[in-house]
Amino acid sequence: MSERLHNFVTSFFVTGDPMIYGADVSIVLVSLAILFVLTYYKKWGWLWREWLTTVDHKKIGIMYLIASLLMMFRGGADAILMRTQLAVPNNHFLQAEHYNQIFTTHGTIMILFMAMPFIFAMFNIAVPLQIGARDVAFPYLNAISFWLFFFGAMLLNLSFVIGGSPDAGWTSYPPLAELPFDKGPGENFYLLALQITGIGSMGTGINFLVTILKMRAPGMTLMRMPLFCWSVVAASILIIFAFPALTAALALLLLDRVLGAHFFSMVQGGNPMMYINLFWVWGHPEVYIVVLPAFGVFSEVFSTFSRKRIFGYSSMVASLMAISVISYFVWVHHFFTMGAGPGVNAFFAIATMCVGIPTGVKVFNWLFTMLRGRIRISTAMLWAVGFIPNFAIGGATGVMLACAPGDYQYHNSYFLIAHFHQVLIGGTVYGMLAGMYYWWPKMFGFILDERLGRWAFWWFNIGWYVCFLPQYQLGLMGMTRRIYTYPPNMGWNTLNLISTIGAYMMAIGFVLIVADVMYSMFKGQRDLTGDPWDARTLEWSLPSPPPHYNFARIPTVTSRDAWWVMKEARKQGVPPEPEEPFKPIHMPKNSGRPFVLSAFFFIGGFGLCFGWIWMAVIGLLGVLACLLFRSLEYDTDYWIPAEEVEHEEAALGRA
Numbered sequence: 075m076s077e078r079l080h081n082f083v084t085s086f087f088v089t090g091d092p093m094i095y096g097a098d099v100s101i102v103l104v105s106l107a108i109l110f111v112l113t114y115y116k117k118w119g120w121l122w123r124e125w126l127t128t129v130d131h132k133k134i135g136i137m138y139l140i141a142s143l144l145m146m147f148r149g150g151a152d153a154i155l156m157r158t159q160l161a162v163p164n165n166h167f168l169q170a171e172h173y174n175q176i177f178t179t180h181g182t183i184m185i186l187f188m189a190m191p192f193i194f195a196m197f198n199i200a201v202p203l204q205i206g207a208r209d210v211a212f213p214y215l216n217a218i219s220f221w222l223f224f225f226g227a228m229l230l231n232l233s234f235v236i237g238g239s240p241d242a243g244w245t246s247y248p249p250l251a252e253l254p255f256d257k258g259p260g261e262n263f264y265l266l267a268l269q270i271t272g273i274g275s276m277g278t279g280i281n282f283l284v285t286i287l288k289m290r291a292p293g294m295t296l297m298r299m300p301l302f303c304w305s306v307v308a309a310s311i312l313i314i315f316a317f318p319a320l321t322a323a324l325a326l327l328l329l330d331r332v333l334g335a336h337f338f339s340m341v342q343g344g345n346p347m348m349y350i351n352l353f354w355v356w357g358h359p360e361v362y363i364v365v366l367p368a369f370g371v372f373s374e375v376f377s378t379f380s381r382k383r384i385f386g387y388s389s390m391v392a393s394l395m396a397i398s399v400i401s402y403f404v405w406v407h408h409f410f411t412m413g414a415g416p417g418v419n420a421f422f423a424i425a426t427m428c429v430g431i432p433t434g435v436k437v438f439n440w441l442f443t444m445l446r447g448r449i450r451i452s453t454a455m456l457w458a459v460g461f462i463p464n465f466a467i468g469g470a471t472g473v474m475l476a477c478a479p480g481d482y483q484y485h486n487s488y489f490l491i492a493h494f495h496q497v498l499i500g501g502t503v504y505g506m507l508a509g510m511y512y513w514w515p516k517m518f519g520f521i522l523d524e525r526l527g528r529w530a531f532w533w534f535n536i537g538w539y540v541c542f543l544p545q546y547q548l549g550l551m552g553m554t555r556r557i558y559t560y561p562p563n564m565g566w567n568t569l570n571l572i573s574t575i576g577a578y579m580m581a582i583g584f585v586l587i588v589a590d591v592m593y594s595m596f597k598g599q600r601d602l603t604g605d606p607w608d609a610r611t612l613e614w615s616l617p618s619p620p621p622h623y624n625f626a627r628i629p630t631v632t633s634r635d636a637w638w639v640m641k642e643a644r645k646q647g648v649p650p651e652p653e654e655p656f657k658p659i660h661m662p663k664n665s666g667r668p669f670v671l672s673a674f675f676f677i678g679g680f681g682l683c684f685g686w687i688w689m690a691v692i693g694l695l696g697v698l699a700c701l702l703f704r705s706l707e708y709d710t711d712y713w714i715p716a717e718e719v720e721h722e723e724a725a726l727g728r729a
Contacts, residue, residue, distance in 0.1 A: 086236060086237065087235065087236060088234070088235055088236065088237070088238050091169070091172060093172075094234070094235060097234060097235055098235055101235065122666070123664070125137065126666065126669050127217075127664040127665055127666040127669065128217065128664055129209075129213035129214055129216065129217045129662050129663075129664055129665060129668075130209075130213075130622055131198045131199075131202050131209055131210050131213065131216060132198065132199060132517070132619065132620065132622075134198050134216055134217060134220050135194075135195045135196070135197070135198030135199035135517070136195070136199070136517060137220060137224075138191040138192070138194045138195035138198060138220060138223075139191075139192070139195035139199075139510065139517075141187075141191050141223070141224060141227065142187075142188050142189075142191040142192040142195060142506075143588075145183050145184075145187040145188040145191065145227065146184075146188045146192075146503075146584065147584070148179075148183055148231065149179075149180050149183040149184040149187075149188050150580075150581060150584055152176045152177070152179055152180035152183070153180055153577060154577055154578065154581055155167075155168060155176055156173070156176055156177055156180065157541075157573065157574040157577040157578075158574060159173055159558070159559070160559070160560075160570050160573075160574065161570060161571050161574035162567065162570070162571065163559065163560050163561055163562035163564070163566075163567055163570075164559055164560075164561065164562060165559055166559075168558075170558045171241065173558045174241035174242075174556075174558075175238070175239035175240065175241045175260070176239075177243070177244075177556060178239065178240045178241050178242060178243050178244055178246075178264070179230070179233075179234070179239050179240065180244075181243070181244030181245075182230065182240070182244040182264065182268070183227075183230070183231075184498075185244065185360065185364070185498075186268060186271060187223075187226075187227045187230065187271070189364040189498070189502050189503075189506075190223070190271075190275060190363075190364065191223055191227075192364075192502070192503075192506040193309065193363070193364055193367040193368075193502070193506065194219075194220075194223070194275075194278050195506075196302075196367060196371065196506065196509045196513070197278065197282050197306055197367070198210075198216070199513050199516070199517055200302055200509075200513055200516075200613060201282060201285060201286065201302070201303055201306055202285065202289070202624060203516070203612060203613035203616065203620065203624060204299075204300045204302060204303055204611050204612055204613050205285070205286060205289060205290045205291060205294060205299065205300075205303060205612070206290065206291025206294060206612050206625060206628055206629045206631065206636075207285065207289040207290070207291070207624065207625075208623055208624045208625060208628075208659065208661070209624070209661070209662065210281050210282065210285045210289075211281055211284040211285040211288060211289055212277075212280075212281045212284070213662040214662065214665060214668065214704075214710070215277050215280075215281050216277075216278070216281055217665065217668035217669075218274065218277060218668040218671060218672065219274040219275070219277040219278045219281065220274065220668075221274075221668050221669050221671070221672035221673075222270050222271060222273055222274030222277075222672045222675060223271045223274045223275070224672065225270060225672045225673060225675055225676035225679075226267045226268070226269075226270035226271030226272075226274070226675075226676075226679075227267070227271065228676060229263060229266060229267040229270065229676055229679050229680065229683075230263055230264065230267035230268075232263070232680075233259070233260055233263035233264075233683075237258065237259035237260060237263060237683060237684065238258045238259065238260040239260050239263070240256075240260040240261050240263060240264035241256070241260060241261075242256055242261055242264075243556065245350075245353055245357070246261065246264055246265075246327070247346065247349065247350060247353075248327060248330070248338035248339070248344075248346040248349050249338070249339065249340065249346055251327060251331075252327075252330055252331065252338065252339055253330070253331045253334075259683045259684055261331065262328070262331060262332070262682060262683040262684075263683050265324050265327060265328045265331070266328070266679035266682055266683060267679070268320070268324055269321065269324050269325065269328070269679075270672075270675050270676070270679055272317055272320055272321055272324070273321075273675075275313055275317055276313065276314065276317050276318075276321075278310075278313070279309075279310040279311075279312075279313030279314045279317070280310070280314060282306050282310050283307060283310035283311065283314065286299070286303055286306060286307055286310075287307075290631075291612070291628050291629050291630065291631050292628065292630045292631065293630050293631035293632055294631040294636070297387075297388070297391070297634075298631055298633060298634045298636070300370075300373075300374060300611045300634075301369075301370050301373035301374065301384060301387070301390055301391070301394075302367070302370035302371060302373065302374050303370070304370065304390070304391050304394050304395075305366045305367050305368075305369050305370025305371075305373075305394055306367060306370065307394075307395075308362075308366045308394045308395055308397065308398040309362070309363050309364075309366045309367050309398075311398050312359045312360075312362055312363045312366070312398050312401065313363055315359075315402070316355065316356045316359040316360060316363065316402075317356060319352050319353075319355040319356040320352070320353065320356035320357075322352055323349050323352035323353050323356070326338065326349070326352075327349060328682075330344075332682065332685070337349075347412070350408075350409060350412075351405070354405035354406070354408045354409075355402075355405050357405065357408065358401060358404050358405045358407075358408065359401045359402060359405075361401075361494075361497070361498065362397055362398065362401040364498070364501075364502045365497070365498070365501040365502055365505070366394060366397065366398070367505070367506075368461075368501050368502050368504070368505020368506060368508075368509075369394065369436055369501075369505070370394075371458075371505045371506070371508050371509040371512070372440060372458045372461060372505055372508065373390060373436075373440070374509075374512065374609075374610075374611065375454050375455055375457075375458040375508050375509075375512055376440045376443045376444060376455075376458055377443055377610060377635075378512075378607050378608070378609045378610055379449060379450045379451075379452055379454065379455040379458075379607070380443050380444045380447030380448065380449050381447055381448045381449075381450075381608070382443055382444075382446075382447045382448075383443075383610075383634070383635060384439065384443050385439045385440075385442035385443040385445075386435070386439040386442065387634065389435055389439065390435070390436055390439055392432070392435075393432030393433070393435045393436050394432075394436075396431075396432040397429060397432050397433065400425060400428055400429050400432075401429065403421075403422070403425040404422060404425050404426045404429065405422070406418060406419070406421075406422040407422050407423065407426045407475070407476055407478075407481070410422075410423075410478045410481045410482070410485065411481065411482055411485045416478075419478040420478065422478075423476050423477060423478045426472075426476035427473055427476045427477075430469055430472070430473055433465075433469060434469075437462060437465070437466070440458075440462070441462075452511070452524065452607070453511045453522065453524055453527030453528060453530075453531060454508045454509075454511040454512040455508075456527075456528065456531045457504050457505075457507045457508035457511065457531060458504070458505075458508045460504055460531065460535045461500060461501065461504040461505065461508070464496055464500030464501075464504065464538070465496075465497065465500050465501055467496055467500075468493060468494075468496030468497035468500050468501070469497070471489070471492070471493040471496065471546065472493055472497060475489075475490065475493060483550075484549060486554050486555055486556075487548075487549035487550075487552070487553065487554055487555065488545045488546075488548040488549035488553045488554070488555060489545070489546050489548075489549025489550060490549065490555065491545055491549070491555050492542045492543070492545035492546045492549065493546075495542050495545075496542055499538070500538070507587070511527060512607070513613075515601040515606050515618050516601075516604075516613055516614070516616075516618050516619065516620070517619060518618075518619060519600060519601055519618045519619050520594055520595070520598035520599060520600050520601060521594070521598055521599045521600075521601055521606055522590050522591065522594045522598060523590050523593055523594045523597070523598060526586055526589055526590035526593060526594075527587075527590050529586050530583050530584075530586035530587045530589075530590060531583070532583075533579055533580070533582045533583035533586060534579075534580050534583025534584065534587075535583070536579060537576045537577070537578070537579025537580035537581075537582070537583060538576065538580060539576070540572060540573070540575060540576030540579060541573050541574075541575075541576025541577045541579070541580060542573070542576070544569040544570070544572045544573045544576075545569075545573055547569055548566055548569050548570065548573070551564075551565060551566060551569075552564075553566050601618040603618075604616055604617045604618050605637075606618075609637065609638075610635040610637055610638035611635065611636065611637055611638075612629060612631075612636050612637050613637075614637050615629070615637045615640065617726045617728070621722055621723075621726065622661070623659045623661060623714060623719070626656060626659075626719050626722075626723050626728070627653060627654060627656070630651075655716070656716040656719045656720045656723070657716055657719075658713045658714060658715055658716050658719075659713065659714040659719060660711060660712075660713055661711065661712060661713075661714060662710060662711050663709070663710055663711055663712055665710070667700050667703065667704055670696075670700055671696075671697060671700035671701070673696075674692075674693045674694075674695075674696030674697045674700065675693065675697060676693070677689060677692060677693035677696065678690045678691075678692070678693020678694050678696070678697065679693065680693075681693060
């Protein structure tokens with residue numbers, strides 16, 4: 075009996091690696107600390123009422139933001155471990171299998187569990203406020219989307235200490251990811267975590283597209299919307315049409331592994347190229363899903379801190395929508411070398427190069443927006459300006475990779491690694507950090523410290539070039555991606571060491587961002603105006619943070635940059651329109667069911683990872699029960715009385 079128990083424990087928990095033991099201890103200590111704090115300060119009720127059951131889009135946005143920063147820490151720690159391993163030749167800092175797991179989880183976490191929640195955080199924080207709405211179209215679905223993402227992320231991260239992490243790369247190509255070559259539960263963790271979070275992402279895409287199309291304030295035509303909202307429209311369309319392809323690919327691969335199907339097993343008549351096509355039909359639009367919202371953030375930041383209207387608004391809208399269409403015709407450039415033939419390669423090479431045209435339009439419009447503007451270099455503006463040279467280099471090297479004959483030289487080399495990090499981090503991370511510094515006062519009511527913010531930017535930005543520019547040269551010298559170590563006579567030693575130093579500089583930049591948040595919580599300048607940047611769009615017409623109903627009276631929009639126009643009219647002495655008396659406000663009730671439903675998804679997914687059908691059945695029955703109870707629930711909303719609205723507005727100094 076004791077031997078059976080010992081065998082179960084040693085196969086269930088990951089053992090044999092000191093780093094894993096350290097992680098075990100850390101997880102236990104942090105969990106105990108959280109439990110102690112919540113119990114000692116009697117915060118369990120507050121946690122349940124205010125956060126776990128909330129359907130308020132602003133709170134959901136804050137939870138997405140916290141989760142994405144935690145995932146950035148996890149993915150960044152993986153990156154530091156990889157760069158430490160590659161800093162010198164013949165290094166044995168990591169075991170080969172552990173290295174494979176780390177580069178798999180690094181890519182998966184950074185794309186799906188850091189970048190995606192970061193853009194969803196900005197969706198939730200800014201969009202309803204920018205369009206003059208009191209909430210999103212489907213608040214209940216919004217809560218489900220967040221909790222599905224959360225439990226999906228939990229499932230993947232748990233594999234680090236239970237069962238073992240996936241190790242077939244973030245793309246998980248078959249046959250490498252098929253059962254005969256990858257027997258552990260790690261790949262199952264990958265497939266189920268992505269499925270669960272993918273359902274939530276689909277819900278978010280549908281929710282925000284409907285919100286923007288149906289819930290804009292009176293007078294806000296589509297061509298009067300802030301550009302960030304347009305970027306959300308483009309990203310939501312991409313989510314709705316691209317994610318089903320990923321869902322299908324992951325489901326078929328899971329059937330191969332769990333039920334012994336052979337959709338992608340070549341020796342049994344399957345075709346692994348079908349998986350690769352389905353994956354990249356989602357995978358390349360995914361790049362634009364996470365980058366397009368960053369373009370929207372930059373448009374807001376450049377306009378506000380240049381104190382000018384955005385240059386070329388119509389062309390910016392057209393370029394955003396053009397990218398959302400063209401991005402569906404580029405996926406084959408990920409496997410130019412797989413023998414599709416010159417005709418196919420030429421089509422996808424030209425389509426890929428075409429993406430550069432609308433992207434270039436936007437860059438020039440941002441530069442013209444700054445031209446002759448009264449520019450203020452705040453931290454948000456630093457991240458926005460820092461993005462332009464980054465993206466210019468990433469775009470130019472992207473055109474080099476899009477050239478099919480040239481791609482035969484660059485394919486799977488470190489040149490490719492440098493390019494997509496330059497585009498994805500230089501675009502998405504810089505954009506989301508600009509958005510975080512920009513909208514932080516609106517979220518929390520205080521401004522992040524500018525001095526620490528600038529230190530964080532310069533450490534990260536300089537470290538960025540030190541880390542990735544050498545990798546272009548390493549790629550041209552023949553260093554391939556995913557290698558565990560290399561001999562000392564390849565001529566790569568110095569460049570790899572420099573690249574690792576740059577990674578550590580970026581890590582210091584991230585630590586300074588965390589320090590900025592911690593310092594500003596206690597010492598940061600409070601925002602008592604609601605408009606600390608003298609901004610242009612409607613969210614800045616509200617107090618910081620806004621009341622839970624957002625707008626006591628829904629504003630009427632007469633032009634673009636609605637808030638700026640209202641402020642200019644006041645300065646010119648134009649008398650405001652007489653205000654209507656306050657009216658009762660219709661709002662959704664909080665609900666704990668999205669949390670419980672997502673927890674059952676987690677239970678079912680965990681059971682399937684280990685082939686425990688009884689646990690999978692419990693999870694499935696729990697999900698069905700939650701759906702059934704919801705369908706029979708009618709008391710889902712309430713009205714805020716006009717007197718309560720008037721009282722709260724008076725407390726905010728606005729009645």
